[in-house]
Amino acid sequence: MAKILSGKELSEKLLIKQAEEVAQLKQKGIVPGLVVILVGEDPASQIYVRNKMRACEKVGIYSETIRLEENTSEEKLIEVIDRLNSDEKINGILVQLPLPRHIDDQNVLMRILPEKDVDGFHIANAGKLFTGQKSMLPCTPKGIMYMLDDAKIVFEGKNAVVIGRSNIVGKPIAMLLLNRNCTVTICHSRTQNLSEFTKHADILVAAVGKAKFVTADMVKKGAVVVDVGINRVDGKVVGDVDFEPVSEVAGYITPVPGGVGKMTISMLIQNTIEAAKA
Ligand code: NAD
DSSP states (O other): OOEEOOHHHHHHHHHHHHHHHHHHHHHTTOOOEEEEEEESOOHHHHHHHHHHHHHHHHHTOEEEEEEEOTTOOHHHHHHHHHHHHTOTTOOEEEEOSSOOTTSOHHHHHTTSOGGGOTTOOSHHHHHHHHTTOOOOOOHHHHHHHHHHHHTTOOOTTOEEEEEOOOTTTHHHHHHHHHHTTOEEEEEOTTOSSHHHHHTTOSEEEEOSOOTTOBOGGGSOTTOEEEEOOOEEETTEEEOSBOHHHHHHHOSEEOOSSSSHHHHHHHHHHHHHHHHHHO
16 A cells, blocks of 8 residues: 655644744744735635635735736736835735636736746746756645655656646656656657556656546556646545555555645745745
């Protein structure tokens, strides 16, 4: 049976450290501040934003949500970002995605100052990651690496397979694994014979967005299986990995819920603290 890598437990441990660090910063007169901008009424986004705000409160970070109407123009949203860019009290700015269709995500994300880009989506941060320089890392991939490091997973020379090539998960986690000397394969919707790749993975990351997509026959015995997926099935949240059968084969596995998602929020807090320190 696979060892379960609990993001819930790990994020709770980390939260205690983060709260201490925030308290120390406050003694020096620094209060880390995060603003989340939410445009429209997307129900999943509302939940994510609420969870982020709660985590900020727990560690003592100043946090604020700016809610804008669905029909807000791109210009108006950019004005809000410009104001926050020049607000010294605010260290982190996060625009909750997805944005309404009439707004160009990239125009908006590129407007956030890279040093306040706590989601790590700005091309300046992506470029630094690509070239192996220290940067603000996107929260989900950063959280995955934190979890695997905590479990003392060895990366050097291992075969890592990432399913999914999005800018927010697939590509950056592939780059982080490469930077740690894994041999990395990125699979995606046009990959043929997917299981031929996954069966050779010592580390398998699933970021697809399809419930139970990774089945036991696709997994190498003893592999580290990281499930990034968040899928709603009959009112329940499930990952991309068929958890029970895959647990029989894998050496390590992250559960959904209580896995990668928890670490994502922890890393948002971490990035905000790091931005405040910088
Ligand atoms: P996305 O839709 O941008 O990307 C999905 C990827 O899956 C694509 O690159 C696509 O090529 C690949 N894919 C689709 N069908 C495939 C197939 N049949 N075979 C192989 N690859 C296939 O999604 P995303 O933003 O990367 O998110 C992926 C999942 O992770 C979603 O469920 C999302 O909700 C979840 N997610 C979770 C967290 C978290 O904190 N846990 C954070 C971000 C995203």
